[in-house]
Amino acid sequence: MNSKYLSIYNEIVRKIENGELSRDSKLLSENEYMKEYNVSRDTIRKALNLLEQDGYIQKIKGKGSFVLDINKFDFPISGIISFKELSQRMNLKSETIVNELELIQPDAFISKQLNITKKDKVWKVVRSRKIGNKRIILDKDYIVHNFVPCLTKEICEKSIYEYIENELNLKISFAKKEITVEAATDEDKKYLDLKDYSMVAVVKSYTYLDDTSLFQYSESRHRPDKFKFVDFARRKGSIHYG
Amino acid sequence: MNSKYLSIYNEIVRKIENGELSRDSKLLSENEYMKEYNVSRDTIRKALNLLEQDGYIQKIKGKGSFVLDINKFDFPISGIISFKELSQRMNLKSETIVNELELIQPDAFISKQLNITKKDKVWKVVRSRKIGNKRIILDKDYIVHNFVPCLTKEICEKSIYEYIENELNLKISFAKKEITVEAATDEDKKYLDLKDYSMVAVVKSYTYLDDTSLFQYSESRHRPDKFKFVDFARRKGSIHYG
């Protein structure tokens, strides 16, 4: 679990996040890090490549690696992160209300999204997320029953991902997400404090385990004025059409 | 420019995109690819890691690498991609209308976004993007004059990125993006076919060159019903709070 390059990555992330390494400052060179950690160059390079991928640093050939300040203030919501992790990370006082929790036969839409038959059962979970005493986010989750035999209100109030990863020992691997803006439904109006807004920002996620099985489809429906999605992207050199 | 591992990456991407390697099919093992391409294992691993990062494949320890079909249908808008590249990629018939093009002294907001003084000049470009005969997207770009001495209507109609990369030989490296939903401004109403919508989806981008200098701030304002942002994300194993 704890590889050398990940430890080094984490240590440098910590130094950047607590300001020990400040914006635009130069990291040690790969050679110097080799000596500092007593590891091979490749191990250092793995750590630095990860940092670059995540937007912490920029490597410049012939010059060195430099700290970016992109992640300093607001953390990316991009990536796969649970509401609990996010609110912890941003130090928000938050609350989760479980509106619905049931084991259902999927309708046509859901069985198509999850690529299952109508005989397979799925957990349907509908939760409101309160921030600052307003219900801001409506999370609708559909989870394939085969992978998650049991689900309780307590788990849903805490964190489903935590339960799936720590109790069931499943490995969440990757997700495809779609962000759209849609007309608010009656359900949105019922479960959210929408004020006069007639639209919601919707994040649809298809989440997969590390054996490539699709286990969850979810819609995260946000009050538009409170919605913000932050992303860090790198330009691809070689793009092909056709 | 053309490294071995990138050639191998591109060749496998091509095979996946044209269906030669279909969903859930197994790639060759690293050992087999070593023989096929006559390269070392590390070179193969670089190529496969890139494929995994980009959501083309999933590697499973002890089993092999498997093709995902995530990217098959709609291409991710995430990443740094120009409108021209995007519309080419998706085979859309599109048109760009240059509404404004001028060299200005930045106001307080823009000079703050671009981290420059009010004496530095910036290009302001306002363009409407037509798809299917409707003005769907309003792009407002602010580009630091120091990096781009000259900008014409023709360049703005074609592709500013193409000009910057191919003519000026600057290297666009990374960007921070924010997606929000905002009330439509008078400018939005003027330059877009908004129908009755009172809100727009806004993508704000801060784009950097490979020497980490910030050269562009832009707002891409979309009619909400036509907006879609697709993202592929991988779960990070070790997340730290604090």
Next chain:
DNA sequence: CAGTGGTCTAGACCACTTC
């Protein structure tokens, strides 16, 4: 010129999956 990161190689050991 020396120092930097980028690529490539060859070999080793490990943990996991499959039979």
Next chain:
DNA sequence: AAGTGGTCTAGACCACTGG
């Protein structure tokens, strides 16, 4: 036991940057 991907090492050459 054999095959897979994951990690780590040591050494080589290159292209780019800076003084």
